[in-house]
Amino acid sequence: MSRQALGSNGWDTVAPKVFSDTARFFEAWNPFLIGMAQYNGHAAEGIGTLFSEWQNFVSHRLAQDMLLVRTLATCTSPEQIAGAYSEFWWNAYSEYVKEFTTLNKLVAGISNKVLSNAHSASKEAAKTTSPRIAA
Numbered sequence: 001m002s003r004q005a006l007g008s009n010g011w012d013t014v015a016p017k018v019f020s021d022t023a024r025f026f027e028a029w030n031p032f033l034i035g036m037a038q039y040n041g042h043a044a045e046g047i048g049t050l051f052s053e054w055q056n057f058v059s060h061r062l063a064q065d066m067l068l069v070r071t072l073a074t075c076t077s078p079e080q081i082a083g084a085y086s087e088f089w090w091n092a093y094s095e096y097v098k099e100f101t102t103l104n105k106l107v108a109g110i111s112n113k114v115l116s117n118a119h120s121a122s123k124e125a126a127k128t129t130s131p132r133i134a135a
Contacts, residue, residue, distance in 0.1 A: 042117050046110030053106060057099045064091065 068088045075081045 039114055039117070042114040043110070046106075046114060050103065050106050050110065053102065054099075057095075061092070061095065064088070064095075 068084065071084045071088075072081060075084055
């Protein structure tokens with residue numbers, strides 16, 4: 001729209017409507033945005049916990065892998081080698097099962113916490129921004 005089409009002070013008459021509509025838009029979405037901010041914060045915290053747990057496990061398993069190499073280097077018979085491998089694989093299997101169980105529990109806890117906090121933050125924001133929703 002040209003300046004002539006808006007009149008001498010055309011922007012002065014258009015601006016209040018534009019900014020008023022924008023404010024109403026953000027007011028309507030405010031509960032959602034607050035809930036998403038809450039969700040993202042708790043999700044990031046939970047993912048950090050999950051990655052930390054996995055990193056500790058991998059570090060532990062790497063040490064066990066290196067121990068296998070040292071153990072194999074000291075073996076003097078095929079039976080000792082078979083025993084070392086058997087013990088290594090049984091321990092690895094047991095530790096991986098335990099770790100995946102721990103990770104599953106962490107993911108379930110993180111999901112519950114994140115969704116619960118996001119939902120309550122969204123409901124709380126809705127109460128404060130829209131009296132209709134609070135009823």
